[in-house]
Amino acid sequence: MTEQPPPRVRVTSTRRQAATPDDRHSLTRELDEQSNLGEVYMSGLMAAQLRLAVVVLAFGAVGLGGLPLLFLLVPATRSLEVGRLPLPWLVLAVVVYPVALVVARWYVRQSERIERAFSEVVRRG
Amino acid sequence: MSTAYGITAIAVICTVTLVIGAFGLRLSRTTSDFYVAGRTVSPYRNASAIGGEYLSAASFLGIAGLVYTNGLDMLWFPVGYTVGYVVLLVLVAAPLRRSGAYTVADFAEARLESTAVRRLASVLVVGIGWLYLLPQLQGAGLALRTVTGAPSWVGGLLVALVVVANVAAGGMRSITLVQAVQYWVKLTAIAVPAFVLLWAWSGDGAPGPTIASSSTWKEPLGGLAGQGHPVYATYSLLLALALGTMGLPHVLVRFYTNPDGRAARRTTLTVVALLGAFYLFPPLYGVLGRVYLPSLPSGAAADSLVLRLPGAVLPGGAGELLSAVLAGGAFAAFLSTASGLTISVAGVIEQDLLRGRLSRVTGDDATVVQGFRLAALLAVVVPYAASRLVEPVGLATMVSLAFAVAASTFCPLLVLGAWWRRLSTVGAAAGLLVGGTLAAVAVGLTILAGPFDGWPGALLGQPAAWTTPIAFGTAVLVSLATPGRVPRHTARTMVRLHTPEDLALDRGQAEPAR
Numbered sequence: 001m002t003e004q005p006p007p008r009v010r011v012t013s014t015r016r017q018a019a020t021p022d023d024r025h026s027l028t029r030e031l032d033e034q035s036n037l038g039e040v041y042m043s044g045l046m047a048a049q050l051r052l053a054v055v056v057l058a059f060g061a062v063g064l065g066g067l068p069l070l071f072l073l074v075p076a077t078r079s080l081e082v083g084r085l086p087l088p089w090l091v092l093a094v095v096v097y098p099v100a101l102v103v104a105r106w107y108v109r110q111s112e113r114i115e116r117a118f119s120e121v122v123r124r125g
Numbered sequence: 126m127s128t129a130y131g132i133t134a135i136a137v138i139c140t141v142t143l144v145i146g147a148f149g150l151r152l153s154r155t156t157s158d159f160y161v162a163g164r165t166v167s168p169y170r171n172a173s174a175i176g177g178e179y180l181s182a183a184s185f186l187g188i189a190g191l192v193y194t195n196g197l198d199m200l201w202f203p204v205g206y207t208v209g210y211v212v213l214l215v216l217v218a219a220p221l222r223r224s225g226a227y228t229v230a231d232f233a234e235a236r237l238e239s240t241a242v243r244r245l246a247s248v249l250v251v252g253i254g255w256l257y258l259l260p261q262l263q264g265a266g267l268a269l270r271t272v273t274g275a276p277s278w279v280g281g282l283l284v285a286l287v288v289v290a291n292v293a294a295g296g297m298r299s300i301t302l303v304q305a306v307q308y309w310v311k312l313t314a315i316a317v318p319a320f321v322l323l324w325a326w327s328g329d330g331a332p333g334p335t336i337a338s339s340s341t342w343k344e345p346l347g348g349l350a351g352q353g354h355p356v357y358a359t360y361s362l363l364l365a366l367a368l369g370t371m372g373l374p375h376v377l378v379r380f381y382t383n384p385d386g387r388a389a390r391r392t393t394l395t396v397v398a399l400l401g402a403f404y405l406f407p408p409l410y411g412v413l414g415r416v417y418l419p420s421l422p423s424g425a426a427a428d429s430l431v432l433r434l435p436g437a438v439l440p441g442g443a444g445e446l447l448s449a450v451l452a453g454g455a456f457a458a459f460l461s462t463a464s465g466l467t468i469s470v471a472g473v474i475e476q477d478l479l480r481g482r483l484s485r486v487t488g489d490d491a492t493v494v495q496g497f498r499l500a501a502l503l504a505v506v507v508p509y510a511a512s513r514l515v516e517p518v519g520l521a522t523m524v525s526l527a528f529a530v531a532a533s534t535f536c537p538l539l540v541l542g543a544w545w546r547r548l549s550t551v552g553a554a555a556g557l558l559v560g561g562t563l564a565a566v567a568v569g570l571t572i573l574a575g576p577f578d579g580w581p582g583a584l585l586g587q588p589a590a591w592t593t594p595i596a597f598g599t600a601v602l603v604s605l606a607t608p609g610r611v612p613r614h615t616a617r618t619m620v621r622l623h624t625p626e627d628l629a630l631d632r633g634q635a636e637p638a639r
Contacts, residue, residue: 028630031620039616046623050544053215060208060367068359071345078344088345092200093408097207097401104211104397108390111219115387115625122628 028122041122048114056107063099067091130445131272134453138310139287142460145303146291168388172395174301175379177308177457178465179206179396180403181257182264182428185311185458187521188404190427192411193418196342199411201359202521203404205366207397209528213371214393219386220543220622221377228472229377229535236542236622238612239550245557247477249534250374251504252561253527254470256568257373258463258508259515260523264428265459266512267520271429272452281512284456285505288463292471293498301382307461308399314454315406318435318447322413325438334415342415354583357590362525365589369528372535375465378472385626410434428520431455467504475500515572525587526568533560533592537600543622545604549611552604560596564588 031038071078071088080087184206191199226232229250234243262281269280291303326332334343346355370376383389414430417437421427432455435447475497537556541548567588576582584591604611612618624630 028628031624031628031630042616042619042623046544046619049623056215057212060211064204064208065360065363068346068356072356078346086343088197089200089343092197092204094405096204097404100207100211101394101398101401104214104394107211107215108394111215111390112387119625119628 031122041118045114045118048118049111052107052110052114056103059103064096128273130449131452134449135269135272135283135456138453138456138460139283141306142287142303142457143291145306146294148302168383168392169395170301170305171379171382171388171392172399173306173308174304174382175376175392175396176399176403177304177306177311177461178375178379179400179462180308180311180458181462181524182261182268182455182459183521183524184403184407185315185455186264186268186428186431187260187519187524188407189410189414189431190429191519191521192408193414193430194427197345198355198359199521200408201362202366202525203407205363205528206370207400207404208363208367209370210393210397210400212367213376214390214397217371217539217543218380218389218393221380221539222383222389223386223622223624223626224618225381225621227378227381228469228476229372229374229539230473230477232377232542233538233553236612236618237548237550237553238614239554242550242554242557244477245554245561246535246538247473249530249557249561250473251470252565253372253531253534254374254466254473254504255508255511256530257375257524257527258466258470258505259512260520261459261463261466262509262512263523264520265456267426267428268432268452268455268459271425271432272448278513280459281509284459284463285509287460288467289501289505292464292467292501304461304465307457308403310457311454311461312399312403314450314457315403315431318451319406319409321443321447322435322438323409326413326416332416334412354580358583358587361583361587361590364593365525365529365532365587367532368536368593369530369532369589371539372531373527374469374473375462377535378469379465387625407431413438426519463505467501470504471497471500474503522586523572526571529587529589529592530561530564530568532589533564533596536593537597541597541600541604545601546615546619547604547608547611548600548615549604549607549609551607551610552600552602555603556596556600559599560592563592563595567592 031041067088078088082090184203188199188202191202221232224232224235226235230243230246233246234240262284263277265280265284266277267280269275269283270277346359380389380392383392410431414434418430418433421430421433425433431451432448435444435451438444439447479496479500534557537560538553541556542553567585570577571585576586620630
């Protein structure tokens with residue numbers, strides 16, 4: 001279409017990040033067309049996210065779900081005291097919350113990291 | 126207890142709620158505004174709104190009452206309420222937002238490409254919403270009676286009226302703002318009196334709690350609310366709360382107001398922080414109750430402990446003032462949770478039951494917004510009538526039953542829907558039906574005929590531990606048996622649910638047609 005050659009442009013690596021409508025690389029097309037290759041990338045993304053979720057859930061199941069079992073199997077823990085405060089009260093009324101927050105924060109960072117990596121790979125195509 | 130202070134506090138909370146709602150009315154214009162605030166709500170405000178909506182009568186009054194009566198085991202309630210958001214975060218927060226659906230019924234339809242599953246989900250949203258509204262209205266009656274001596278039907282009616290006026294007038298935009306404010310109102314209303322009471326308590330020489338039968342109150346595994354089989358009951362409760370949170374109708378609606386999946390995760394993270402901060406306080410009231418009020422006046426529900434405690438610790442004006450602050454906070458809790466539930470229940474009633482039918486009756490005169498207003502009225506009238514008929518079984522117990530139903534119906538639907546490609550339409554429907562029926566039977570028997578003794582009482586009173594795995598199992602097995610009924614566009618839907626929004630991909634129909 002253009003009569004004259006386009007002006008020279010210095011090509012740098014960051015230019016590859018720009019997503020313009022006609023910048024749809026083959027990998028996004030693979031994803032759109034649900035080809036085998038697209039499927040492989042999708043299952044890779046989902047597996048990574050699911051693995052992360054399972055790690056968090058397992059931590060919760062052991063850490064929190066283990067408490068009643070601990071109280072049941074080791075009755076001494078039921079009346080253990082730290083300072084003047086009974087340990088079961090301390091754990092269930094206070095400690096649980098900051099731990100939940102730290103775990104949730106870790107999860108959010110990890111899952112965003114997975115998505116960033118996925119976007120990068122797909123864009124590079 | 127001084128009536129004047131209490132009435133003033135409650136009146137202020139109701140008025141502020143209505144004024145903010147009216148302010149939002151001027152901003153909400155389009156249908157999309159009406160339902161999900163035009164999706165322009167920032168994660169921080171959204172998180173405050175979720176917190177405001179979620180901290181219900183059970184949190185504000187119920188937990189303290191339970192800890193006061195039953196001791197340590199009751200701390201699992203606030204723990205479960207918070208952990209539920211961590212589970213929601215890791216399993217469904219981003220996929221749910223990316224699904225682009227407004228309600229869980231929309232999600233069911235988009236993912237499973239079936240209007241039958243949509244209908245099932247709609248019925249369940251309404252059922253769970255009503256089950257959860259019931260204790261809010263009962264709690265309001267109880268709080269107003271404790272503070273002013275008014276008959277218990279007045280408080281529920283007051284909350285019902287304010288909520289219908291607000292929801293019908295402003296829709297979700299005003300409600301988002303109202304809810305965000307309500308969280309901070311509630312946190313202040315429970316934290317400030319707690320610090321004053323703690324200061325008074327240490328001034329008294331920090332006396333220890335008075336416990337009648339010492340061992341079961343202070344130590345774990347004493348039995349949940351007098352039910353037997355404490356180990357089973359503890360695990361089942363924890364499971365219900367952890368898995369049920371994602372299935373609560375008012376929680377789900379709130380996720381659609383996030384701009385994208387990443388924001389949905391960040392919102393959930395903030396919610397965990399906000400809830401954790403709030404839940405540090407209710408158990409304090411339960412423990413201080415044991416110190417200052419070894420026994421409640423006869424006929425007083427344990428749920429009224431929070432409102433009675435300041436008067437017992439600080440006789441005179443200071444105690445009355447604190448009681449009034451707490452009563453105001455409790456009303457904020459009823460109003461905000463009831464508003465959120467009403468919004469989501471009304472949305473479903475309007476979309477799936479009224480639309481079409483209404484225009485036929487009125488000859489196309491009724492707009493969507495008018496239908497929504499009528500639906501809001503319906504959403505509140507039914508649980509209000511039920512709250513007058515059903516014997517109260519304790520706020521937190523009622524709420525935990527709603528969680529159990531949500532855990533055994535929507536949790537399998539959402540988790541399998543987001544992560545399992547082989548979920549078939551028939552499998553999802555079977556899971557909803559089986560889980561919903563089992564949980565509903567258990568809840569119905571417990572409310573209407575219970576509580577029962579021994580294993581039947583434990584299994585029916587805390588059904589999640591068996592109903593949830595059965596629901597999951599049914600959905601999986603039936604799906605495997607009907608591979609031909611896997612929705613046609615599952616692969617495309619999965620791309621939409623899981624890929625970050627910054628990729629230019631074909632996500633299919635991103636917004637459901639409205």
